[in-house]
Amino acid sequence: MKAMVYHKYGSADVLKLEEVAIPAPKDDEVLVKIHAVSINGSDREGLIGKPLYARIGGLRKPGYPILGSDIAGRVEKAGRNITQFQFGDEVFGEIPGYHGGFAEYACASEQTLALKPASLTFEEAAAIPQGGVIALQGIREKGQVQPGHQVLINGAGGSAGVFAVQLAKLYGAEVTGVDNTGKMDFLRSLGADHVIDYTRQNFTKNGKQYDLILDLIAHRSVFSYRRALKPNGTYFFVGGSIGTLFQILFLGPWIKRTTGKNVRILMVPQNNKDLIAITELCVSGTVTPIIDRVYPFNKGPEALRYVGEGHAKGKVVIRVE
Numbered sequence: 001m002k003a004m005v006y007h008k009y010g011s012a013d014v015l016k017l018e019e020v021a022i023p024a025p026k027d028d029e030v031l032v033k034i035h036a037v038s039i040n041g042s043d044r045e046g047l048i049g050k051p052l053y054a055r056i057g058g059l060r061k062p063g064y065p066i067l068g069s070d071i072a073g074r075v076e077k078a079g080r081n082i083t084q085f086q087f088g089d090e091v092f093g094e095i096p097g098y099h100g101g102f103a104e105y106a107c108a109s110e111q112t113l114a115l116k117p118a119s120l121t122f123e124e125a126a127a128i129p130q131g132g133v134i135a136l137q138g139i140r141e142k143g144q145v146q147p148g149h150q151v152l153i154n155g156a157g158g159s160a161g162v163f164a165v166q167l168a169k170l171y172g173a174e175v176t177g178v179d180n181t182g183k184m185d186f187l188r189s190l191g192a193d194h195v196i197d198y199t200r201q202n203f204t205k206n207g208k209q210y211d212l213i214l215d216l217i218a219h220r221s222v223f224s225y226r227r228a229l230k231p232n233g234t235y236f237f238v239g240g241s242i243g244t245l246f247q248i249l250f251l252g253p254w255i256k257r258t259t260g261k262n263v264r265i266l267m268v269p270q271n272n273k274d275l276i277a278i279t280e281l282c283v284s285g286t287v288t289p290i291i292d293r294v295y296p297f298n299k300g301p302e303a304l305r306y307v308g309e310g311h312a313k314g315k316v317v318i319r320v321e
C-alpha cells in the first residue's frame with residue numbers, strides 16, 4: 001500500500017509517499033481501507049516532535065513512521081474477536097496510539113470505531129473523531145457548561161476548537177475564542193461572542209475571568225490561568241508545553257485547596273461512546289464538522305504544510321481513495 005511516511009522529526013518536507021506492507025489486524029482489530037483521514041494537532045506535534053510528549057514513542061526519531069489518527073473507510077478484514085463490524089461496513093473513528101492513518105490501510109480497535117452514518121461523507125466523518133470527542137468531554141461531560149457561563153477556548157480555530165465553540169454556544173455559554181489574526185472572522189462565524197488574537201493580546205492579562213477555560217494549546221504559567229478563572233472556575237489543559245503540564249500536575253491540587261479554583265489536565269481517552277454522541281449532533285445538524293480544505297493523497301505533505309503554517313480554519317482532510 002502507499003503511505004505518507006517520515007523517518008525524522010521536522011517540517012512537512014520530511015514526509016514522503018512510500019510503498020509499505022499492509023498491516024495485519026490482530027484478533028481484536030479491524031483492518032480499514034481508508035477513504036479519508038483528517039489532520040489533528042497531534043499530527044502537527046508528532047511531525048515536529050514538539051512538545052516533548054510527542055516523542056514518547058521515539059526520543060531521537062519517530063517511533064512509528066506513519067502519522068494520522070482520524071480515519072473513515074470500509075472494513076477490509078475483521079479480526080477473530082470482532083463482533084460489531086464485518087467486511088464492507090463503512091466505519092470511522094480514531095486509531096489507538098494516534099498513528100497509522102496517513103495510509104491506504106490501517107488497523108484500529110473496535111472500541112474506537114463506529115459505523116459511519118449514511119448521511120455523512122467519508123470526509124465529514126473523518127473530520128469528527130479526535131476534535132469532536134475532546135470538545136464533548138471538555139465542554140459538556142467534564143466542563144458541565146451551563147447557560148450564562150463565561151467560557152474561553154484557547155486554540156478555538158483548530159480541530160477540537162471548532163467543535164468546542166459550537167458546543168459551548170449550544171449549551172448557552174457566552175464564548176470567547178482565542179486564535180491567530182487570520183481566524184478572527186472565522187471564530188465569529190462559528191458563534192463566538194468575543195474573539196482574542198493571541199498574537200496581540202494575552203487573555204490571562206486583560207482583567208477578565210471565566211467559568212471555564214478549555215486550553216488546547218497551553219504554554220503559560222499555572223498562575224496566569226488561576227488569575228483568569230472566576231472563583232470555583234475550571235481550567236482544562238488539553239495540549240501544550242511540558243513545563244505547563246508539570247506545573248499543573250504539581251500545583252493544581254494546591255491551587256484548588258487554597259482558592260477553590262480548578263486548574264487541571266483534561267485526559268480524553270479515545271472511545272466510541274463519545275464519538276457516537278458528538279456524531280449524532282453532527283447528523284442532526286446541531287453541530288457542523290467544519291472542513292477548510294480537502295487534499296488528494298499525493299498532496300498529503302502540502303496538507304500538513306498548510307496546517308503547520310497556521311492557515312487551517314477547522315479541519316483539513318486528506319482524501320485517500
Ligand SMILES: NC(=O)c1ccc[n+]([C@@H]2O[C@H](COP(=O)([O-])OP(=O)(O)OC[C@H]3O[C@@H](n4cnc5c(N)ncnc54)[C@H](OP(=O)(O)O)[C@@H]3O)[C@@H](O)[C@H]2O)c1
Binds near residue numbers: 040045157309
Ligand atoms: N488531553 C488529551 O487526552 C488529548 C487527547 C488527544 C489530543 N490532545 C491534544 O489536544 C491538543 C489540541 O489539538 P487540536 O487538534 O485542536 O490542535 P490544532 O488543530 O493544531 O489547533 C490548535 C489551534 O491553536 C492555535 N494556536 C497556536 N498557537 C496558539 C496560541 N499561542 N494561542 C492560542 N491559539 C494558538 C492554532 O493556530 P495556528 O494555526 O496559528 O497555529 C490552531 O488553530 C493537541 O496538543 C493534542 O496533542 C490531548
